[in-house]
Amino acid sequence: MESDEVELFADGACSGNPGPGGWGVLLRCRGHVREISGGEFQTTNNRMELSGVIAGLSALKKPCRVMVTTDSQYVKNGMTTWIRSWKKNGFRTSSGQPVKNEDLWRELDRLAALHEITWHWVRGHDGHPENERVDLLAREAISSVRKGNSQGA
Template sequence: MITAAADGSSLSNPGPAGWAWYIDDDHWASGGWPHGTNNMGELMAVLDLLRSTAVDPGEPLHILCDSQYVINAVTTWMAAWKRKGWVKRDGKPVGNVELMKAIDDAMQGRSVTFEWVKGHAGHRLNEAADSRAHGAALAFQRGDEPDPGPGYRPRSAARAGTAGDERGIGPVAGAVPQIASDAQPGLFDDADRAGAPGSGEPRPEDADLAAVVAAERELLTDAVRSNAARLRVLLHPEFVEYGSSGRIWTRNRLMAQIEPLGGSTRLEVLGSARLGPDALLLRWRATSPSGTSLRSSVWVRDDSLGRPRWRLLFCQGTPQPA
């Protein structure tokens, strides 16, 4: 069983707000918004915990909350709200309905239980989650970016290495034998094994394109691949990759199995297209000693971390014959 505390914090309520969940010092996460409520933080902490632990669907999840609102909403009121089209008994819309719907969706097929704990009463897990949620709110108040934490590495990570198509962009080193490059899944596939970025791409004139190319190059470095906090910033929460083997990789699944891969990869920009004011498509070629692949990446600019930044939403690769 996974036991975790989830908590939220809002300064002035509403005001700079933070959320956090905590299992232990190696498994926790936090985030927030420049302006939000305490209830938003409480709900978002539960939602991110559900999504992060989804890579271990067989593990029962026990969530400790000091919010009666969250526990009652999820365990008592939600079923009736759904039947009535997400309106309350008085006919008014359910508050924070999008978070509620997302939590309901994330709980499907999971064994999830909730337990109320008294806040600020010395409970170790609750205090750890509370301090991180409050720290995130303070960071937004200062105009800084909160510490996202290490995230969640699943208990099934070792088992995930038993099949080549479960490797992501890197399981535990040596856990599985090498497989053919046309079956290698994960960020940038086998042809894009990490390392220092190459040179020779056309010099981008557009500042947004330059920022996207720089971020893409970061993802080709072992320093970033081994930094969970930086990856959480670069990868959009809804990130999806279609690997060349046909495997679909979500952000949580990918981050749970990531490790430095070593080697050297050359990035060659082939073209780009602006999909909207805050969306760019980058087409590029990755060349490494193990092969070459053609890549398409969609980057979007969002401000969910407190200031606008480019984050990778989608990528897909196709091995290029020699």
Template structure:
């Protein structure tokens, strides 16, 4: 836990195959005086997506229920270096260049980057990278929830494929 009073969010995404059906998961934990006061898992998915879209969707899903006037610092842990660098290094440049990267190409997943940036406005949000298999129990829980939810979306895709083939 980074601080005695904070919100800690663990995120993950899964897509099998990539691209294909996928899912995301986030575990939100509110700590007051070092004690866990509230815990909220969130998950969802899509029939046709990519792994990075699901990892980004986990961040969106985690930030949505947070009040815009939340005074506590928020720490988001992800195993996506792209999300951390995007939010900490690249975002100002993308905005200044009209959501274009250094090569002049449109930033991929711009809809999700814009949504994450909007949801972070006015909040004290820190993005931190954590290795996917770090051994952190909360990171592992987010990973398992993403995998479990992904299996549901794979099943839905298989059923839809079976129905349209018949």
């Protein structure tokens, strides 16, 4: 049986950096759309960008062909360029420093290995409908976190 094709749109946001943060995800497969979001009270924008993609991939119940769209060069470049070197160097940068957000990079790498993924970057806040939607979900998650819901919306 052929694997499903899934479109995954993810975004992260932070109010202050660090500060309250949120992430939003839109998954689309065979005409069905699912939106999820969450957040943390004290985090960074990069952690929320990574968390969104992790949450989206975690929601998939079987291996799929996934087109991940993000407005984060950090996420896209991390997964398409930098991670191979990080893994080879024990999650150290080229200057020997520990990779920031190593826990999330390791989890994203683990999840990505379960799927066939193509990575796409779009400019944020540039009118891309799905990117605008996940940005709104991320910002709503920040509001929810501020009200005391640690998992967001």
